[in-house]
Amino acid sequence: MAVAEGEQRDRISKRLIARLRESTELPNLGATPDFTHEIPYPKGLAERSQAVGKGIYETLGIDRKDTAARFSFLERNYEFFGAPTALFFFTHRGLDQFGTLDLGLFMENVMLAANAKGLGTCAQGYLGGHPDIIRSEFEVSDDYALVCGMSIGYPSEHPINGWHAERLPITDLLLSPKDR
Template identity: 45%
Template sequence: MPENLTAEQWRSFVASRRTTRDFLPTPVPQELIDQLLTDAMTAPSWSNTRPYLVAVASGQARDRISTELLNRWDSAAKALAGGLWGKIKIFITRYGLPQSDYKVNRKYPAELKPRSARVGAELYGLLGIARDDHEARRAQWGRNYEFFGAPVSLFIFTHRGLGEYSVSDAGLMMQNLMLSAHAHGLGTCAQGATALWAKPIRDEFNIPKDYNLLCGIALGYPSDDKVNTFKADRLPIEKIKLLPKNA
Protein backbone atom coordinates (compact mmCIF):
# COMPACT_ATOMS: atom_id res chain seq x y z
CA MET A 1 0.00 0.00 0.00
CA PRO A 2 1.49 3.40 -0.98
CA GLU A 3 2.36 5.54 2.03
CA ASN A 4 0.20 8.46 0.84
CA LEU A 5 -2.99 6.35 0.65
CA THR A 6 -4.41 4.66 3.73
CA ALA A 7 -6.70 1.67 3.63
CA GLU A 8 -9.54 3.81 4.97
CA GLN A 9 -9.00 6.43 2.25
CA TRP A 10 -9.04 3.75 -0.43
CA ARG A 11 -12.20 2.21 1.03
CA SER A 12 -13.97 5.58 1.12
CA PHE A 13 -12.92 6.41 -2.45
CA VAL A 14 -14.08 3.10 -3.90
CA ALA A 15 -17.41 3.29 -2.08
CA SER A 16 -18.02 6.81 -3.40
CA ARG A 17 -18.05 5.73 -7.05
CA ARG A 18 -21.58 5.64 -8.42
CA THR A 19 -23.15 5.27 -11.84
CA THR A 20 -23.64 8.55 -13.70
CA ARG A 21 -26.86 8.86 -15.72
CA ASP A 22 -26.65 12.47 -16.88
CA PHE A 23 -23.54 14.17 -18.25
CA LEU A 24 -22.36 17.63 -19.18
CA PRO A 25 -21.44 18.18 -22.86
CA THR A 26 -17.93 19.24 -21.78
CA PRO A 27 -15.38 17.43 -24.00
CA VAL A 28 -12.98 14.96 -22.40
CA PRO A 29 -9.39 15.58 -23.59
CA GLN A 30 -7.87 12.71 -25.58
CA GLU A 31 -4.82 12.67 -23.35
CA LEU A 32 -7.08 12.09 -20.33
CA ILE A 33 -8.88 9.25 -22.10
CA ASP A 34 -5.49 7.72 -22.88
CA GLN A 35 -4.53 8.01 -19.21
CA LEU A 36 -7.69 6.18 -18.18
CA LEU A 37 -6.88 3.40 -20.64
CA THR A 38 -3.32 3.24 -19.34
CA ASP A 39 -4.61 2.88 -15.79
CA ALA A 40 -7.11 0.26 -16.96
CA MET A 41 -4.29 -1.85 -18.35
CA THR A 42 -2.81 -2.36 -14.88
CA ALA A 43 -5.63 -4.84 -14.15
CA PRO A 44 -4.70 -8.54 -13.94
CA SER A 45 -5.29 -10.70 -17.01
CA TRP A 46 -5.50 -14.39 -17.91
CA SER A 47 -1.87 -15.34 -18.79
CA ASN A 48 -1.41 -11.62 -19.51
CA THR A 49 -3.28 -12.08 -22.81
CA ARG A 50 -5.39 -8.88 -22.49
CA PRO A 51 -8.09 -10.40 -24.73
CA TYR A 52 -10.07 -7.19 -25.24
CA LEU A 53 -10.20 -4.10 -27.42
CA VAL A 54 -11.71 -0.67 -26.73
CA ALA A 55 -13.35 1.53 -29.36
CA VAL A 56 -13.39 5.19 -28.29
CA ALA A 57 -16.27 7.10 -29.90
CA SER A 58 -16.44 10.88 -29.65
CA GLY A 59 -17.42 13.75 -31.93
CA GLN A 60 -19.17 12.82 -35.17
CA ALA A 61 -18.51 9.09 -34.79
CA ARG A 62 -20.19 9.15 -31.39
CA ASP A 63 -23.14 11.07 -32.83
CA ARG A 64 -23.59 8.71 -35.78
CA ILE A 65 -23.58 5.67 -33.49
CA SER A 66 -26.05 7.33 -31.14
CA THR A 67 -28.41 8.24 -34.00
CA GLU A 68 -28.38 4.71 -35.42
CA LEU A 69 -28.91 3.10 -32.00
CA LEU A 70 -31.76 5.51 -31.28
CA ASN A 71 -33.39 4.67 -34.61
CA ARG A 72 -33.17 0.97 -33.89
CA TRP A 73 -34.54 1.44 -30.39
CA ASP A 74 -37.41 3.54 -31.78
CA SER A 75 -38.26 0.74 -34.21
CA ALA A 76 -38.13 -1.85 -31.42
CA ALA A 77 -40.25 0.29 -29.07
CA LYS A 78 -42.91 0.84 -31.75
CA ALA A 79 -43.00 -2.89 -32.42
CA LEU A 80 -43.49 -3.64 -28.73
CA ALA A 81 -46.31 -1.07 -28.53
CA GLY A 82 -47.88 -2.07 -31.83
CA GLY A 83 -49.36 -5.38 -30.82
CA LEU A 84 -49.22 -8.43 -33.07
CA TRP A 85 -48.87 -6.42 -36.29
CA GLY A 86 -45.99 -4.44 -34.82
CA LYS A 87 -44.16 -7.64 -33.95
CA ILE A 88 -44.81 -9.13 -37.39
CA LYS A 89 -43.53 -5.97 -39.06
CA ILE A 90 -40.26 -5.91 -37.14
CA PHE A 91 -39.65 -9.58 -37.94
CA ILE A 92 -40.18 -8.80 -41.61
CA THR A 93 -37.91 -5.74 -41.73
CA ARG A 94 -35.45 -7.11 -39.12
CA TYR A 95 -34.63 -3.48 -38.28
CA GLY A 96 -34.72 -3.04 -34.52
CA LEU A 97 -34.47 -6.73 -33.69
CA PRO A 98 -31.66 -7.38 -31.20
CA GLN A 99 -28.52 -8.41 -33.07
CA SER A 100 -26.01 -8.65 -30.26
CA ASP A 101 -22.78 -10.64 -30.17
CA TYR A 102 -23.71 -11.93 -26.71
CA LYS A 103 -27.19 -12.73 -25.48
CA VAL A 104 -27.82 -9.55 -23.50
CA ASN A 105 -31.63 -9.57 -23.42
CA ARG A 106 -31.99 -12.66 -21.24
CA LYS A 107 -34.35 -12.98 -18.28
CA TYR A 108 -33.00 -12.65 -14.77
CA PRO A 109 -32.94 -15.88 -12.73
CA ALA A 110 -35.68 -16.04 -10.13
CA GLU A 111 -33.30 -15.61 -7.18
CA LEU A 112 -31.70 -12.50 -8.73
CA LYS A 113 -34.78 -10.81 -10.16
CA PRO A 114 -35.82 -9.09 -6.88
CA ARG A 115 -32.51 -7.21 -6.83
CA SER A 116 -33.06 -5.95 -10.37
CA ALA A 117 -36.69 -5.08 -9.62
CA ARG A 118 -35.68 -3.12 -6.54
CA VAL A 119 -33.09 -0.95 -8.25
CA GLY A 120 -35.46 -0.30 -11.14
CA ALA A 121 -38.32 0.70 -8.85
CA GLU A 122 -36.10 2.98 -6.77
CA LEU A 123 -34.50 4.68 -9.78
CA TYR A 124 -37.76 5.25 -11.62
CA GLY A 125 -39.34 6.37 -8.36
CA LEU A 126 -36.66 9.04 -8.00
CA LEU A 127 -37.40 10.18 -11.55
CA GLY A 128 -41.14 10.26 -10.90
CA ILE A 129 -41.89 7.65 -13.57
CA ALA A 130 -44.86 5.47 -12.66
CA ARG A 131 -44.75 1.74 -13.30
CA ASP A 132 -47.64 1.94 -15.78
CA ASP A 133 -46.25 4.96 -17.65
CA HIS A 134 -44.90 2.94 -20.54
CA GLU A 135 -44.14 5.95 -22.72
CA ALA A 136 -41.97 7.60 -20.07
CA ARG A 137 -40.23 4.32 -19.31
CA ARG A 138 -39.42 3.78 -22.99
CA ALA A 139 -38.13 7.34 -23.24
CA GLN A 140 -35.89 6.84 -20.21
CA TRP A 141 -34.52 3.60 -21.66
CA GLY A 142 -33.87 5.47 -24.90
CA ARG A 143 -31.50 7.72 -22.97
CA ASN A 144 -29.09 4.79 -23.04
CA TYR A 145 -28.64 5.41 -26.75
CA GLU A 146 -27.89 9.07 -26.19
CA PHE A 147 -25.25 7.80 -23.75
CA PHE A 148 -27.06 9.98 -21.19
CA GLY A 149 -25.50 13.02 -22.85
CA ALA A 150 -21.90 11.83 -22.37
CA PRO A 151 -19.53 13.21 -25.03
CA VAL A 152 -17.60 9.93 -25.14
CA SER A 153 -18.73 6.33 -25.35
CA LEU A 154 -16.31 3.46 -25.01
CA PHE A 155 -17.22 0.10 -26.53
CA ILE A 156 -15.60 -3.02 -25.06
CA PHE A 157 -14.89 -5.97 -27.33
CA THR A 158 -13.65 -9.36 -26.10
CA HIS A 159 -11.92 -12.17 -27.97
CA ARG A 160 -14.31 -15.06 -28.46
CA GLY A 161 -11.43 -17.54 -28.41
CA LEU A 162 -11.09 -17.29 -24.63
CA GLY A 163 -14.82 -17.14 -23.93
CA GLU A 164 -15.65 -16.35 -20.31
CA TYR A 165 -11.99 -15.65 -19.52
CA SER A 166 -12.02 -12.77 -21.99
CA VAL A 167 -15.15 -11.41 -20.33
CA SER A 168 -13.60 -11.78 -16.87
CA ASP A 169 -10.48 -9.91 -17.97
CA ALA A 170 -12.57 -7.18 -19.57
CA GLY A 171 -14.51 -6.74 -16.32
CA LEU A 172 -11.29 -6.29 -14.35
CA MET A 173 -10.04 -3.77 -16.90
CA MET A 174 -13.34 -1.87 -16.87
CA GLN A 175 -13.32 -1.57 -13.08
CA ASN A 176 -9.85 -0.03 -13.17
CA LEU A 177 -10.93 2.34 -15.93
CA MET A 178 -14.04 3.47 -14.08
CA LEU A 179 -12.15 4.01 -10.82
CA SER A 180 -9.49 6.02 -12.68
CA ALA A 181 -12.26 8.12 -14.26
CA HIS A 182 -13.74 8.70 -10.80
CA ALA A 183 -10.33 9.81 -9.51
CA HIS A 184 -10.13 12.36 -12.34
CA GLY A 185 -13.57 13.83 -11.59
CA LEU A 186 -15.30 11.99 -14.42
CA GLY A 187 -18.43 9.87 -14.31
CA THR A 188 -19.13 6.57 -16.03
CA CYS A 189 -22.07 4.34 -16.81
CA ALA A 190 -21.51 0.75 -17.90
CA GLN A 191 -24.16 0.01 -20.53
CA GLY A 192 -25.25 -3.46 -21.55
CA ALA A 193 -28.07 -1.79 -23.50
CA THR A 194 -25.69 -0.48 -26.15
CA ALA A 195 -24.59 -4.04 -26.94
CA LEU A 196 -28.03 -4.94 -28.34
CA TRP A 197 -26.85 -3.83 -31.77
CA ALA A 198 -23.18 -4.26 -32.65
CA LYS A 199 -23.36 -3.22 -36.31
CA PRO A 200 -23.45 0.56 -35.77
CA ILE A 201 -20.18 0.33 -33.84
CA ARG A 202 -18.60 -2.07 -36.33
CA ASP A 203 -19.49 0.37 -39.11
CA GLU A 204 -17.32 3.03 -37.44
CA PHE A 205 -14.30 0.97 -36.33
CA ASN A 206 -12.07 -1.75 -37.73
CA ILE A 207 -13.10 -4.54 -35.35
CA PRO A 208 -11.35 -7.91 -35.92
CA LYS A 209 -13.84 -10.70 -36.68
CA ASP A 210 -12.84 -12.69 -33.60
CA TYR A 211 -13.95 -9.95 -31.21
CA ASN A 212 -17.47 -9.61 -29.77
CA LEU A 213 -19.11 -6.47 -28.43
CA LEU A 214 -19.55 -6.92 -24.68
CA CYS A 215 -20.92 -3.55 -23.55
CA GLY A 216 -20.42 0.19 -23.66
CA ILE A 217 -19.24 2.72 -21.10
CA ALA A 218 -20.57 6.28 -21.20
CA LEU A 219 -17.83 8.68 -20.09
CA GLY A 220 -17.88 12.38 -19.23
CA TYR A 221 -18.31 14.96 -16.50
CA PRO A 222 -21.40 14.44 -14.30
CA SER A 223 -24.14 17.05 -14.33
CA ASP A 224 -26.01 18.18 -11.23
CA ASP A 225 -29.21 16.46 -12.39
CA LYS A 226 -31.05 14.72 -9.55
CA VAL A 227 -30.64 11.33 -11.23
CA ASN A 228 -26.98 11.48 -10.24
CA THR A 229 -27.96 11.53 -6.58
CA PHE A 230 -29.30 7.99 -6.93
CA LYS A 231 -27.46 5.44 -4.83
CA ALA A 232 -28.25 1.82 -5.55
CA ASP A 233 -28.42 -0.57 -2.62
CA ARG A 234 -25.16 -2.35 -1.81
CA LEU A 235 -25.62 -5.93 -0.72
CA PRO A 236 -24.23 -6.96 2.66
CA ILE A 237 -21.43 -9.49 2.33
CA GLU A 238 -23.59 -12.14 4.02
CA LYS A 239 -25.55 -12.31 0.73
CA ILE A 240 -22.51 -13.49 -1.22
CA LYS A 241 -20.41 -15.45 1.30
CA LEU A 242 -20.60 -19.21 0.96
CA LEU A 243 -20.46 -21.24 4.16
CA PRO A 244 -18.72 -24.59 4.53
CA LYS A 245 -21.09 -27.59 4.25
CA ASN A 246 -20.42 -28.58 7.84
CA ALA A 247 -20.75 -25.10 9.32
Protein backbone atom coordinates in the same frame (compact mmCIF):
# COMPACT_ATOMS: atom_id res chain seq x y z
CA MET B 1 -11.97 -0.77 -26.52
CA ALA B 2 -13.39 1.64 -29.07
CA VAL B 3 -13.85 5.36 -28.35
CA ALA B 4 -16.55 7.44 -30.06
CA GLU B 5 -16.65 11.23 -29.85
CA GLY B 6 -18.02 14.10 -31.90
CA GLU B 7 -19.70 13.27 -35.20
CA GLN B 8 -18.99 9.56 -34.85
CA ARG B 9 -20.64 9.48 -31.41
CA ASP B 10 -23.64 11.36 -32.81
CA ARG B 11 -23.95 8.97 -35.78
CA ILE B 12 -23.91 5.96 -33.48
CA SER B 13 -26.47 7.57 -31.18
CA LYS B 14 -28.87 8.34 -34.04
CA ARG B 15 -28.63 4.80 -35.40
CA LEU B 16 -29.17 3.22 -31.98
CA ILE B 17 -32.23 5.39 -31.32
CA ALA B 18 -33.65 4.62 -34.77
CA ARG B 19 -33.22 0.89 -34.08
CA LEU B 20 -34.94 1.24 -30.71
CA ARG B 21 -37.87 3.12 -32.25
CA GLU B 22 -38.23 0.51 -35.03
CA SER B 23 -38.66 -2.34 -32.57
CA THR B 24 -40.48 -1.67 -29.34
CA GLU B 25 -41.12 -5.37 -28.73
CA LEU B 26 -40.04 -6.48 -25.29
CA PRO B 27 -37.82 -8.05 -24.10
CA ASN B 28 -35.08 -7.35 -26.67
CA LEU B 29 -36.13 -3.98 -28.14
CA GLY B 30 -34.49 -4.84 -31.45
CA ALA B 31 -31.20 -5.90 -29.90
CA THR B 32 -29.08 -8.68 -31.40
CA PRO B 33 -26.16 -8.88 -28.93
CA ASP B 34 -23.02 -10.95 -29.35
CA PHE B 35 -23.71 -12.31 -25.84
CA THR B 36 -27.09 -13.39 -24.58
CA HIS B 37 -28.52 -14.07 -21.16
CA GLU B 38 -31.48 -15.97 -19.88
CA ILE B 39 -34.80 -14.12 -20.32
CA PRO B 40 -36.49 -13.75 -17.98
CA TYR B 41 -33.70 -13.57 -15.46
CA PRO B 42 -33.41 -16.56 -13.12
CA LYS B 43 -35.26 -16.42 -9.80
CA GLY B 44 -33.42 -14.23 -7.33
CA LEU B 45 -31.72 -12.20 -10.04
CA ALA B 46 -35.05 -11.14 -11.56
CA GLU B 47 -36.18 -9.63 -8.27
CA ARG B 48 -32.93 -7.71 -7.85
CA SER B 49 -33.12 -6.44 -11.43
CA GLN B 50 -36.70 -5.29 -10.89
CA ALA B 51 -35.71 -3.52 -7.66
CA VAL B 52 -32.97 -1.65 -9.52
CA GLY B 53 -35.41 -0.62 -12.25
CA LYS B 54 -37.95 0.50 -9.67
CA GLY B 55 -35.31 2.57 -7.84
CA ILE B 56 -34.16 4.26 -11.04
CA TYR B 57 -37.68 5.10 -12.20
CA GLU B 58 -38.70 6.37 -8.75
CA THR B 59 -35.62 8.61 -8.63
CA LEU B 60 -36.53 9.96 -12.06
CA GLY B 61 -40.18 10.42 -11.07
CA ILE B 62 -41.39 8.03 -13.78
CA ASP B 63 -44.53 6.05 -13.01
CA ARG B 64 -44.42 2.36 -13.91
CA LYS B 65 -47.48 2.79 -16.14
CA ASP B 66 -46.01 5.77 -18.03
CA THR B 67 -44.65 3.84 -21.00
CA ALA B 68 -43.78 7.01 -22.95
CA ALA B 69 -41.56 8.31 -20.14
CA ARG B 70 -39.98 4.88 -19.66
CA PHE B 71 -39.24 4.63 -23.38
CA SER B 72 -37.78 8.14 -23.34
CA PHE B 73 -35.42 7.07 -20.56
CA LEU B 74 -34.35 4.06 -22.63
CA GLU B 75 -33.51 6.47 -25.46
CA ARG B 76 -31.25 8.39 -23.06
CA ASN B 77 -29.08 5.24 -22.90
CA TYR B 78 -28.47 5.63 -26.61
CA GLU B 79 -27.80 9.35 -26.20
CA PHE B 80 -25.08 8.33 -23.74
CA PHE B 81 -26.94 10.35 -21.09
CA GLY B 82 -25.51 13.51 -22.64
CA ALA B 83 -21.88 12.46 -22.15
CA PRO B 84 -19.52 13.58 -24.92
CA THR B 85 -17.67 10.27 -25.10
CA ALA B 86 -18.87 6.70 -25.52
CA LEU B 87 -16.63 3.70 -24.96
CA PHE B 88 -17.38 0.25 -26.36
CA PHE B 89 -15.83 -2.84 -24.81
CA PHE B 90 -15.01 -6.05 -26.65
CA THR B 91 -13.56 -9.37 -25.56
CA HIS B 92 -11.98 -12.15 -27.57
CA ARG B 93 -14.53 -14.87 -28.27
CA GLY B 94 -11.99 -17.61 -27.59
CA LEU B 95 -11.44 -16.54 -23.99
CA ASP B 96 -14.99 -17.41 -22.85
CA GLN B 97 -15.77 -16.25 -19.31
CA PHE B 98 -12.12 -15.44 -18.60
CA GLY B 99 -12.10 -12.71 -21.22
CA THR B 100 -15.24 -11.22 -19.70
CA LEU B 101 -13.65 -11.35 -16.25
CA ASP B 102 -10.55 -9.54 -17.54
CA LEU B 103 -12.75 -7.01 -19.30
CA GLY B 104 -14.65 -6.29 -16.08
CA LEU B 105 -11.39 -5.64 -14.27
CA PHE B 106 -10.23 -3.36 -17.09
CA MET B 107 -13.53 -1.46 -17.06
CA GLU B 108 -13.32 -0.97 -13.31
CA ASN B 109 -9.87 0.57 -13.73
CA VAL B 110 -11.14 2.87 -16.49
CA MET B 111 -13.92 4.00 -14.14
CA LEU B 112 -11.53 4.56 -11.22
CA ALA B 113 -9.06 6.48 -13.40
CA ALA B 114 -11.86 8.64 -14.82
CA ASN B 115 -13.16 9.36 -11.31
CA ALA B 116 -9.67 10.38 -10.19
CA LYS B 117 -9.72 13.00 -12.97
CA GLY B 118 -13.15 14.31 -11.95
CA LEU B 119 -15.05 12.47 -14.68
CA GLY B 120 -18.19 10.41 -14.25
CA THR B 121 -18.87 7.09 -15.93
CA CYS B 122 -21.91 4.95 -16.54
CA ALA B 123 -21.42 1.32 -17.59
CA GLN B 124 -24.29 0.40 -19.92
CA GLY B 125 -25.30 -3.09 -20.92
CA TYR B 126 -27.78 -1.62 -23.41
CA LEU B 127 -24.87 -0.37 -25.52
CA GLY B 128 -23.83 -3.96 -26.18
CA GLY B 129 -27.12 -4.83 -27.85
CA HIS B 130 -26.34 -3.71 -31.39
CA PRO B 131 -22.85 -4.88 -32.37
CA ASP B 132 -23.59 -4.38 -36.08
CA ILE B 133 -23.97 -0.63 -35.57
CA ILE B 134 -20.80 -0.37 -33.50
CA ARG B 135 -18.80 -2.59 -35.88
CA SER B 136 -19.81 -0.38 -38.81
CA GLU B 137 -17.91 2.49 -37.16
CA PHE B 138 -14.72 0.68 -36.07
CA GLU B 139 -12.26 -1.87 -37.41
CA VAL B 140 -13.13 -4.85 -35.21
CA SER B 141 -12.03 -8.42 -35.91
CA ASP B 142 -14.77 -11.05 -35.98
CA ASP B 143 -12.76 -12.73 -33.21
CA TYR B 144 -14.03 -10.07 -30.80
CA ALA B 145 -17.52 -9.77 -29.32
CA LEU B 146 -19.09 -6.54 -28.11
CA VAL B 147 -19.96 -6.84 -24.42
CA CYS B 148 -21.18 -3.40 -23.37
CA GLY B 149 -20.48 0.30 -23.47
CA MET B 150 -19.77 3.15 -21.12
CA SER B 151 -20.61 6.83 -21.19
CA ILE B 152 -17.93 9.15 -19.84
CA GLY B 153 -17.97 12.88 -19.12
CA TYR B 154 -18.30 15.44 -16.36
CA PRO B 155 -21.21 14.46 -14.11
CA SER B 156 -24.26 16.69 -13.88
CA GLU B 157 -26.21 17.51 -10.73
CA HIS B 158 -29.11 15.32 -11.93
CA PRO B 159 -30.74 13.35 -9.06
CA ILE B 160 -30.03 10.02 -10.81
CA ASN B 161 -26.31 10.59 -10.25
CA GLY B 162 -26.92 10.36 -6.50
CA TRP B 163 -28.90 7.12 -6.70
CA HIS B 164 -27.17 3.81 -6.02
CA ALA B 165 -28.50 0.28 -6.17
CA GLU B 166 -28.82 -1.50 -2.86
CA ARG B 167 -25.89 -3.83 -2.29
CA LEU B 168 -26.27 -7.31 -0.93
CA PRO B 169 -24.81 -7.86 2.52
CA ILE B 170 -21.42 -9.53 2.39
CA THR B 171 -22.89 -12.55 4.17
CA ASP B 172 -25.15 -13.13 1.15
CA LEU B 173 -22.11 -13.27 -1.12
CA LEU B 174 -20.04 -15.73 0.91
CA LEU B 175 -20.42 -19.46 0.47
CA SER B 176 -20.80 -21.55 3.58
CA PRO B 177 -18.41 -24.45 4.13
CA LYS B 178 -19.85 -27.94 3.90
CA ASP B 179 -20.42 -29.70 7.18
CA ARG B 180 -18.09 -32.68 7.44
